[in-house]
Amino acid sequence: MKMNPRFARKKTLIALALATALPLAPMAAHADEAALEQRLNDLAAQVEALKAELAATKKKAEAVEKSQTEVAESQARTQAVLQAEQQRSAQTVFTGYGEINYSRPIHDSGKTQADVARAVLGFEHRFDDRTKLVSELEWEHAVVSAGDQGETAVEQLYIERDLTPSMKGKAGLFLIPSGLLNTNHEPTAYYGVQRNFVETAIIPTTWREVGLGLSNNFENGLTAEYGVTTGFNLNNWDFTVDSDGKNSPLGSIHQEGQLAMAKDLAVYGALNWRGIPGTLLGGSLFTGGAAHSQPGFAASNAKVSLYEVHGRYNPGKLDLTALFARGTITDTAGLNLANAGSATPVPSSFQGGYVQAAYQLWQSGDYTLSPFARYEQFNTAKTYEPMPAGLGISAGPEQKVTTVGANFRIGEGVVLKADFQRFTQNRDLDRINLGLGYSF
Numbered sequence: 001m002k003m004n005p006r007f008a009r010k011k012t013l014i015a016l017a018l019a020t021a022l023p024l025a026p027m028a029a030h031a032d033e034a035a036l037e038q039r040l041n042d043l044a045a046q047v048e049a050l051k052a053e054l055a056a057t058k059k060k061a062e063a064v065e066k067s068q069t070e071v072a073e074s075q076a077r078t079q080a081v082l083q084a085e086q087q088r089s090a091q092t093v094f095t096g097y098g099e100i101n102y103s104r105p106i107h108d109s110g111k112t113q114a115d116v117a118r119a120v121l122g123f124e125h126r127f128d129d130r131t132k133l134v135s136e137l138e139w140e141h142a143v144v145s146a147g148d149q150g151e152t153a154v155e156q157l158y159i160e161r162d163l164t165p166s167m168k169g170k171a172g173l174f175l176i177p178s179g180l181l182n183t184n185h186e187p188t189a190y191y192g193v194q195r196n197f198v199e200t201a202i203i204p205t206t207w208r209e210v211g212l213g214l215s216n217n218f219e220n221g222l223t224a225e226y227g228v229t230t231g232f233n234l235n236n237w238d239f240t241v242d243s244d245g246k247n248s249p250l251g252s253i254h255q256e257g258q259l260a261m262a263k264d265l266a267v268y269g270a271l272n273w274r275g276i277p278g279t280l281l282g283g284s285l286f287t288g289g290a291a292h293s294q295p296g297f298a299a300s301n302a303k304v305s306l307y308e309v310h311g312r313y314n315p316g317k318l319d320l321t322a323l324f325a326r327g328t329i330t331d332t333a334g335l336n337l338a339n340a341g342s343a344t345p346v347p348s349s350f351q352g353g354y355v356q357a358a359y360q361l362w363q364s365g366d367y368t369l370s371p372f373a374r375y376e377q378f379n380t381a382k383t384y385e386p387m388p389a390g391l392g393i394s395a396g397p398e399q400k401v402t403t404v405g406a407n408f409r410i411g412e413g414v415v416l417k418a419d420f421q422r423f424t425q426n427r428d429l430d431r432i433n434l435g436l437g438y439s440f
Contacts, residue, residue, distance in 0.1 A: 095122040095136075097186040097439035101193055106430040116142035120155065130162040134174075153256065155206060168215045173257040177225045177270040178284045179203045179308050179323060187437025191358050191372040192403055193417045194433060198352040198378050201399075202325045203308060204251035210260060213268075221275030230255055231266030231288035232304045234329065235297060239342035246396075249350050249380055250306065250327060253290070264289025266304075278315035284308055290329070298334040299346075317360035319370070324353035333385040336393065345393050348385045352378025352399075358407075371406040400424035405433075414438050 098119040104112040122136035136155040144150035158172025175183045181190060181199040185206050190196070199205045211229025218224070232253045237245060244252035255261065266288020273281045287305040291297055308325035332346040339345065358372035381396030405419025417435040 092123050092125040095124065095440060096120055097188070097437070099187040099435055099437040101436075102434040103193075104432045105428070106432065107428050122156070132160055134158055134160060156208060157257075163214075166217050170213045170215075171211075173208050173210050174213060175206060175208050176229070176268055176284075176286060177272075178207065178268075178286060178306065179205070179325060180310050180312065180321065181205050182207055186439040187417075187435070188409070188413065188415050188439045191356065191370070191407055191417075192374065192405055192419050192433075193435035194421075196354055196356075196374065196403075197376050197399065197401055198323060198325060198354045200251070201248045201378055201380055202250075202327060202350055202352045203306065204248050204254055207250070207254060208256060209254075209266070210257045210262075211265075221273055223272045223274070224270070226267070226269040228265055228267055229288075230257070230260040230262050231264060231286075232290045233261050233292060234290040234299055234302045234304070234335070234346070235261070235292065235294050237335075237344075237346055239339045239344050241343040243344035245344045245346070246380060249329070249347055250304070253304075261292040263292040278313060280310075280312040280314075282310055291331075298338045299331045301331040302335075303330045304328070319356075319358040319360075319372075321356040321358075322354070324351070326351035331385075333387060336384065337387060337391065340387075340391050345381075345384060347381040347383065347396070349383045350378075350380045351382050352376065354378075366409075366411040368409040369406060370409070372404070374403045376401045376403075397425050413440050 096119075099117045100115070101117050102112075102114045118138055118140045119142075120136055120138045122134070124135070125133045127133070135157050138153050138155045139150065140153075141148070141150040144152045154173060156172075156174055158170050158174040160168055160170040163169050177183055179199050181195060182203060182205045184190075185195065195205060209229035209231070211227055213225065213227030213229070215223065215225040232250060233255050234253055236253050236255075237243075238252065266286060268284065268286040270284035271282055273279075285305070285307045287303065289302065290304045291300050291302045293300070304327070306325065306327040308323060310323040311321070313320040326349065328349045329346055330348070332348050336342075336345040354374055354376040356372060356374040358370050360368060360370045362369040377398060377400050379396050379398050383395055384393040387393060401424070402422045403419050405417065408416040408418075410416070415437045417433070417437065419433050421429075421431050421433065423429040
């Protein structure tokens with residue numbers, strides 16, 4: 001092992017000190033004996049001091065060597081942890097949610113129904129710590145076949161990549177960030193047995209499109225989402241009596257990624273601010289063409305737009321929510337004229353809003369009881385474009401629904417629900433609902 005330079009210098013000093021002492025031997029007989037003894041004692045003390053310093057230097061060198069060994073071992077342990085985390089990040093996580101509902105009309109008990117409303121299975125697979133796949137498959141109404149009302153659908157299928165610490169990008173079939181419910185629609189995430197009317201009739205939850213999207217998170221609590229996607233297809237509007245257009249104009253013409261016509265694309269943007277704990281303020285806009293240059297189509301310049309604003313205040317046990325949404329479809333007069341007298345013409349506007357209050361009344365362990373009340377007002381045919389004299393179309397009725405009930409949570413993943421709904425416009429629809437929901 002190579003000698004420490006400092007140690008070598010001190011060894012040389014000792015040798016010089018001893019060499020200096022030798023010529024003094026012949027003179028010792030002529031010198032004072034006490035002075036000679038004192039000098040020898042001084043030299044011995046110097047030698048002892050040098051020995052002590054050498055020992056300290058050796059000890060320090062050993063400590064440095066030990067520290068270097070510990071650093072190397074620590075680096076090895078850190079590398080092992082990073083490798084383990086990388087292995088954990090490249091994994092597949094299964095998710096899911098579902099709900100079973102019971103509905104009993106107050107004035108016509110013969111229409112009482114129980115329904116496995118939906119069952120959803122999903123998985124997220126991480127290719128690495130920045131890239132993942134998100135996928136969800138949904139079954140509605142328990143049975144899917146040619147003669148049943150059930151439905152199977154790919155609800156989400158997209159790749160997401162962390163581009164920077166504050167920006168993400170995604171591509172595929174994903175949920176549009178509109179309203180409060182569309183991107184958070186699990187039964188454990190909302191009050192009441194059924195999803196509210198405004199966010200199903202006006203905002204067609206769950207609403208997904210194929211496209212590209214970006215999102216940014218800012219330090220002030222603001223989140224921005226924007227992108228380009230497929231849009232609606234007005235060619236699919238059904239003018240018959242049983243048309244879904246009366247229940248949800250956009251729900252009847254959204255394409256869900258199924259051989260979606262994409263000549264006319266759409267753009268969307270959403271802002272949400274969470275700068276104060278327990279507070280959420282936001283809004284969104286979606287707009288795009290809906291005619292897709294189909295030959296002979298009477299609404300060749302049709303454009304669909306939907307905007308909404310929302311707010312939520314949830315500082316603790318209290319939970320207050322409000323939302324307003326409005327949609328428009330342009331260039332509908334020619335289409336309605338070509339189908340004059342039909343049961344379900346195309347509206348030029350539709351809108352709705354609701355206010356809701358909930359309170360965590362009781363909690364014991366992982367059981368929580370939260371009563372709530374919600375008032376909604378919406379119109380799926382608020383206005384129609386002007387028609388020739390004698391062919392005018394009357395606006396649709398204002399629907400007003402009051403819902404009161406409670407959510408009883410069991411832990412984080414299971415909820416029991418009960419509510420009563422009163423319909424002002426048609427009291428025959430008044431009903432009692434019971435529900436069971438879960439998510440994981």
